[in-house]
Amino acid sequence: MLHIKCPHCGMRSQNEFSYGGDATVKRPELNKEVTDQEWDNFVYNRVSPRGKHLELWQHLSGCRQWIKVERDTATHEIFRTYKANEEIA
């Protein structure tokens, strides 16, 4: 079980969180024309990297904030966690 540092609450066990996928995906702006390819990239296409990955987690049984977690998908090492609006270093 992972140990994740919620930037709002501190170190918590994984079972308080739910996973939210790739945090680098950016939703196209509203009312903006997008090609099929751009839209598919947003909705479906994901890379599944072995190694460093920036991902979303929600502290569901805690402060309910969505956070960003930089994690190694192979070793589970967590390098840093960010608030939703924080600049990614």
Add this chain to the structure above:
Amino acid sequence: MTQSYRIETGGLINRNKKISFKFNGTSYFGYEGDTLASALLANGVHLVGRSFKYHRPRGFFGAGVDEPYAVVQLYRNGETEPNIKATEQELFEGLEANSVNCWPSVNFDIGAINNFLKIFLPAGFYYKTFMWPKSFWYKIYEPFIRKAAGLGVASTKHDKERYEHKYEYCDLLIAGSGPSGLASAYSAAKNGAKVILAEDKPRYGGSLLTSDVNIGNQSGKDWADGIISELKEMPNVIVKNRSQVFGYYDHNMLVMSEKVSDHLPKTKKYHPNKRLWYIRAKEVLISSGSIERPIVFGNNDTPGVMLSSAAKEYLKVYGVLVGKKPLVFTNNDSGYETAIEFKKHGVEPIVLDSRSNPQSEIIDEAKNLGINIKDSYVVVAAQGYKKVKSADVATISEDKKTLGKIENIVCDCICVSGFWTPTIHLASQSGNKTKFNEEIDAFVPGVSKQNETTLGAANGVFTLEETLKTSFEKGKELSKKITDKDNEISIPNVVEKKYSKHDKFWCVPLPKGKSYKRFLDFQNDVAVSDVEIALREGYRSIEHVKRYTTLGMATDQGKTSNLNGLQLVSEIENKVVPSVGHTTFRPPYTPISIGAIVGREVGKHSKPTRKSPIHNWHEEHNAVFVDAGVWLRPRYYKRGNETLFEASKREAKNVRTNVGVCDVTTLGKIDVKGPDAAEFLNRVYTNAWLKLPVGKARYGVMLREDGIVMDDGTTTRISENHYHMTTTTAQAANVLSHLEYYLQLVWPELNVNVVSTTEQWAGAAIAGPKSRDLLQKLFPKTDVSNEGLPFMGYVEGDLFGVKARIFRISFSGELAYEVNVESDNGRFMWDKIIEIGEEFQIQPYGTEALSTLRIEMGHVAGSELDGRTIPYDNALEGLLSKKKDFIGKRSLQRAAFIAEDRQRIVGVVPLDKKTSIPEGSHLVKDANAPLPNKKLGHISASCWSVEHDNPFSLAILKDGKNMIGEKLYVMSPLKNKVIPVEIVSSHYVDPKGERVRS
């Protein structure tokens, strides 16, 4: 029965307390402090079971967790538990245990014929034999294998025992209370660190209980006792015995199983049977010690052959002689320790040492005691079937390839020592990259991945002096990092005997013309010949050899077999052991009760149960409940002998003719507040929200980004910046997360807050032509006329002094309202509705009638919004705004979603107007078409239409738009039904929606 193998004095058992127990129906006596194994051995019982595959007689091989054979079925306080190691089970008054793997009895076992058929049961036998004919598998092979194999039977009864889970955080978790565990725990505790010291056995001290050493002028055991009592007094230390740390998981989380009551005849009141600890440790010190390695020889599985360390433990801890004519077979000095113990108790051992002319302090001691020592000698084979009667022995050449003339020595046990294997399971589980240590012929922990350090014998260090020194220092160093304290610890002086080098020898060659089985893995009956076959057949990877032969599998996880297996593979393959590598060690290290893993989440605790504040009324009125997500909802209210079908029809009919009331408290409710709330809803829902006036409700559909319908519900504008959103019962939690996702990550500029209010409000739906009359009486001061409270209107009212929210919304297609009051007033509201509704023939209705009413009307619900349908499929495309963007809108342009013949909701009526249509059935064009018959759609929901008095279903049908009036067939192979049907509109009742607006 007398305990004829118990010595007069000595051991750590309590001889003042006799304990009676039964094994295979025979009564015996032991003492408090015995294990089932030591008590049986004290009574001279060596035969405990039959082996897994060949059903060979098996005895005891170890004295603890390393035991591969002595697995029994335990009976305790009316319960039974399989897969119990007799060497770990402490004796209690009234204990009963039986052998497994034998029928009809352990002494006469029919399966033992496998032993004579062994030529037909080589490695991969199951894979090769039970493959064909395919049809034989279920009927013949599987039942046969199931009966023949297995390590006992699981109880089919409900487990009455209670199990607990506990979460703990600590600075240092120390696994094992041997010398390294005690020393590191002591220095860390002195530095103020929060320490957990775990010991799997009942007694602390590990090897100190059996070794002949001196620490700080005390015996090893006395020193251990002193440290333990000091640690127990310290508030920052948790000391736990009978607690096995069995799994090392990510981020330094370890799981430990504590046997709280297993050693007692009956679990104490309010105590659990076992407690599972989830421990998050800053640092982990693994002091799990080492397990003695067997030397492989012929018939080395005969009862009476056991590890020399086990024989010593039975003698020193339990005062039990495993034999009176012992033969010790060793390749190192450890065997001599056992021999000396025998000699001290008046038994004459013979030592066979594979080394030529070994020299050391302890060998000198043995010689001085007059022990018969034979150098360059090996055991070729054990003789005897159910018990060792003698041993064939021979001299062996320097290169270990050639045996001398075979001689026979009479003996009643063979104590074997092939040197020591560090227990690296936990380190390996943590991700440690283990390395091979040539000095000791075994793997030891290498580079750590997590905060873990292995100490003492587990790290391949076999001298006490060095172990204590490094352990004291390590405990001090690691705790200092955490607590910033640095207490001086004086390291006690140690007196121990120096060992000479062990012999790198692990397998006795077969003498010419003999074909003895030489076992590597005792639990799984894997012999040298099996591994040879696997390699001959082309298996190379050690992981493949493991799976093909079952070497190192099952509950034993290769504790005694691992290294000898690797030695064999490396020898045949002409490789060195490190390049063969070892198989992955997986948790759990030792079997763990399923009950302990499940914990308290059983029966009604398996998931939370939510009840509405009106629940008691439902119970008082014969409600039959159904699970709706985590909620319990009334399915119907049973009157007399009514069936579900009859009751739900009555309830639904009463809504259509008079008025009904339904508890809708479980609907998800979310408060959406803030100046940008309207804009937010406008983006979340597919329809327009910016112009919804205060005091009005609107039905909305929300999509996922992929265009699939996520949920639907009504949202009401309570005040300028305050909206009350409702969701389906099942999706409430997901919708809240979904909204939070967009507010926090996608559109943080919107000034909106969302919060769940599901449990703040109790809700009652009042539906039927008489509902307005009832409402007027409930709220005499409020104008509830069609003008005062039109369809989709909202007002606040006063319900006899209780503040209420009144929504004019309908899920039944009838004139209907929903009244919400604060949860605490829920029962009051309900009582008032029932009381005043009496004159309007009000009846409560449950979820079954609710479904009937919505299906008739063609309202979609969870069975249509099933995560596979888009708005068009549900005839909801009218709610898709063309003017604005919303979540998922772009996806609706996908080719499949705009196809001409896209699936769509339809109504289905059986031609005979009688036959009920099973939900989930397929719709097909031709009932007699060859299989697979092309499916055109499926039945999503079925009911008995109370309006038309015939069955009616909803279906999602390909090209549904153009299928109205078509005749198709419903097929349900599951129910063996073929029903001719007609496709009709999904709006089966009041298609123009006049009633809800009346």
